[in-house]
Amino acid sequence: MFEKLIPELLSHKKIGVFSHVRPDGDCLGSQVALCLWLQKNGVDSSAFNEDEVNKNLEWLTEFKKIDKPDFSDLKEFDAFVFVDGNALHRFGDTAEKITELGKPLYMIDHHPQPDEVFKEFVSKTDASSTCELVYNLFAEHDIAQIDEQSAKAMYVGIVTDTGSFQFDSVKPGTMKAAATLLEYGNFTPDEVVQKVYSSKPMKQIKLLGLALDTISLHENQQIATMYVTKAMFQKTATSNEDTEGFVAYPLSIEGVKACIFFREDEDRIKLSLRSQSDIDVNEWARELNGGGHKKAAGAWYKGKMEEAIEDVISIGRKQWIND
């Protein structure tokens, strides 16, 4: 899988590695592990992200410092690697200008429809996570180079991108990767998982309580909706980021095939659609000028919350009747 990319990367002296905006466990884990791999093999590396790292993932930056990119400093790099995203705009304003430098760009990712700006890349949509791909890079090169830090970093990405090994993206290879990481990293899963999942502020749980109270079922109890309003954010002193992971709750109700989470933003409503059946939420979101994957998609709605819920359900209903 990496037979072309490995020699390419190792031919450079100094490489900048970017992870995508609003960073998650998979992009940070793969970025940190890749930087450590480059350093182990004599390539100087720097990690860049436009945004702040969430509190629960901050410990990863102890393994590798992550800086906000400054365009004028990027000239000194020989090449750049982009992880867990396949279009430069996913990596922020600085990354979007990077082609001006004329340096080779590489990419390791698992999302569909990659951009054509990359000299060499590994793009596998059937991989559970970018961290599973970076694990394969280590495995194909020299598996003994996996140490505690890189193992923990990659484990974070595999766990978070698979909903703790629950999604259908989990293959035997994913489990083998995770098992090998535990072995070479010499740690137990709870060490990592507690840091990632058991560090929620109380206010976030209060907001979740308000959100859970709004859950309603539609279409023969098969579609669930849940929402958060600006008033709820105010009442709990929370903000948009605090709703991360909420969408899993309505989806966990018995018999529910798909769900939509509505979040009131400044002047519009953000929709997150999830499916755990043959309902294609990408198609559904496209009707609302959004999109994504079959099982996870997003869109925006202009209008009041009650109208949004009613409209979105009726758009979905038309789609199923057509099917």
Ligand SMILES: [Mn+2]
């Ligand atoms: Mn990912």
